[in-house]
Amino acid sequence: MLANAMWQTQQALHGKSNNIALPALLVGGASALVVYKHFMDEQGGDPTKQFLALIVIQMLPLVFLEMKILSCPDPVGMLSQFGAKVLLMHACLLALRVCAWPLLEVGLGFCNLLGLVAAVGALYCGFRSQFKTLRAHADVGGLLLLAAVGALFTEVLDFSRTASLLECTIFTASSYMEILAFVPAVWMVHQTAKKNDDAYIAGSDEVQTQGALFFAFLVSFYIMEDIVSAFRVGGQDSLAATAHIVHFVLLLDFSCFLLARIYNPEKVQGSFLRWLPDQLWV
Numbered sequence: 001m002l003a004n005a006m007w008q009t010q011q012a013l014h015g016k017s018n019n020i021a022l023p024a025l026l027v028g029g030a031s032a033l034v035v036y037k038h039f040m041d042e043q044g045g046d047p048t049k050q051f052l053a054l055i056v057i058q059m060l061p062l063v064f065l066e067m068k069i070l071s072c073p074d075p076v077g078m079l080s081q082f083g084a085k086v087l088l089m090h091a092c093l094l095a096l097r098v099c100a101w102p103l104l105e106v107g108l109g110f111c112n113l114l115g116l117v118a119a120v121g122a123l124y125c126g127f128r129s130q131f132k133t134l135r136a137h138a139d140v141g142g143l144l145l146l147a148a149v150g151a152l153f154t155e156v157l158d159f160s161r162t163a164s165l166l167e168c169t170i171f172t173a174s175s176y177m178e179i180l181a182f183v184p185a186v187w188m189v190h191q192t193a194k195k196n197d198d199a200y201i202a203g204s205d206e207v208q209t210q211g212a213l214f215f216a217f218l219v220s221f222y223i224m225e226d227i228v229s230a231f232r233v234g235g236q237d238s239l240a241a242t243a244h245i246v247h248f249v250l251l252l253d254f255s256c257f258l259l260a261r262i263y264n265p266e267k268v269q270g271s272f273l274r275w276l277p278d279q280l281w282v
Contacts, residue, residue, distance in 0.1 A: 085184035147176035
């Protein structure tokens with residue numbers, strides 16, 4: 001019943017041709033907020049406008065993944081390959097926030113700590129076989145370095161900052177890391193779809209466990225990052241709160257988009273349903 005409900009929901013939202021009307025509508029709505037704020041910003045340099053623009057940029061990789069991932073012969077196997085890199089990006093992001101906690105609080109300090117533990121736990125329990133050599137994840141290191149250097153240059157050139165250079169750089173680096181978190185997935189899916197490579201790991205219990213851990217962390221993290229943040233800023237900045245909600249809806253749609261295919265026994269052999277307790281799907 002759960003499998004059928006998820007599949008029917010995705011059919012209703014995306015149709016049989018898996019159109020991306022809903023993700024496009026969400027990105028369009030977030031972009032409209034940026035345009036509205038731009039014309040309402042009389043003095044210029046409004047941090048809310050910059051935040052809204054960053055939200056739109058952060059949403060684009062998710063839309064791309066929904067467009068391209070079904071071009072792969074095995075979306076579940078593809079998730080297994082890029083899941084470790086996306087989780088590693090989030091773990092490094094949260095590690096930065098936790099280490100900077102004595103200096104400044106980015107997000108919710110205690111929740112960042114819990115998130116870091118959850119990310120490391122998901123990597124250890126589901127993806128540790130992919131960390132036999134760190135060279136395979138050099139691209140993640142490059143993205144983290146790019147975020148740090150970009151944040152430093154951004155703040156050096158921003159003469160209007162009110163806090164110290166170090167504090168502003170840490171805050172901006174955290175934002176850039178979050179924006180780049182799904183870039184490894186975009187690159188891998190693009191390359192795989194381009195080559196039409198069908199050499200995937202499929203049908204194993206390990207792959208299904210990886211999918212469950214990946215989405216459990218992802219949805220939990222963005223509940224903290226978007227829903228809780230929306231409630232915190234809702235009374236002061238309704239546009240920022242709306243942007244948080246729109247981003248979370250897109251993230252949830254992306255998660256359900258792939259989970260529906262994991263749950264659908266017609267799409268995935270060796271199905272994820274056998275990994276779940278029987279009472280959840282019988």
